[in-house]
Amino acid sequence: MISLKRTVISCDEGEDVNERDRESIYDCSLDYIPDPNLVQCKLWLDGGYLDKFADLFYTMEYKDSSPIYYQLEYTLLKARYEEIKGNREYAEIEYKIIITSGDDEDYYFASEAALRLGLMHLEDDRDKARKYLELARDIYDSDYYEYIDEIAKRELNRLDQ
Numbered sequence: 001m002i003s004l005k006r007t008v009i010s011c012d013e014g015e016d017v018n019e020r021d022r023e024s025i026y027d028c029s030l031d032y033i034p035d036p037n038l039v040q041c042k043l044w045l046d047g048g049y050l051d052k053f054a055d056l057f058y059t060m061e062y063k064d065s066s067p068i069y070y071q072l073e074y075t076l077l078k079a080r081y082e083e084i085k086g087n088r089e090y091a092e093i094e095y096k097i098i099i100t101s102g103d104d105e106d107y108y109f110a111s112e113a114a115l116r117l118g119l120m121h122l123e124d125d126r127d128k129a130r131k132y133l134e135l136a137r138d139i140y141d142s143d144y145y146e147y148i149d150e151i152a153k154r155e156l157n158r159l160d161q
Contacts, residue, residue, distance in 0.1 A: 041056055041060075054081070069109075
């Protein structure tokens with residue numbers, strides 16, 4: 001007979017809630033179910049797999065009748081991809097669309113779009129960079145996705161030096 005014993009492990013580490021934990025909590029509390037294709041595209045893009053991203057991404061389409069959260073995430077991913085590919089003007093247009101469409105929504109997309117615009121202009125237009133970094137902080141209104149506020153704050157401090 002096999003005896004299965006339950007082992008309880010006690011430790012003092014690992015109990016702190018960190019940024020990634022808060023992001024996971026945020027994701028779990030969303031008022032919608034994330035689109036698996038958009039999640040996969042985000043992972044491909046974050047990992048630098050641009051060909052795999054494009055192969056999947058450009059088979060999808062979100063129209064005006066799609067829920068706003070899907071439209072915003074789709075547009076954010078498209079803008080990020082275009083920025084990475086060097087199409088800065090197109091990416092800037094898309095980021096501005098996200099900010100306009102999503103700044104009153106309870107999602108991080110508009111805040112991240114403003115952050116990315118600010119970062120994009122750090123080298124070529126410090127006033128524009130400051131404007132968008134401050135906007136990213138203004139739109140940011142949660143304890144989740146802390147990197148948005150932290151990066152914006154850091155870059156604003158660098159601009160002040």
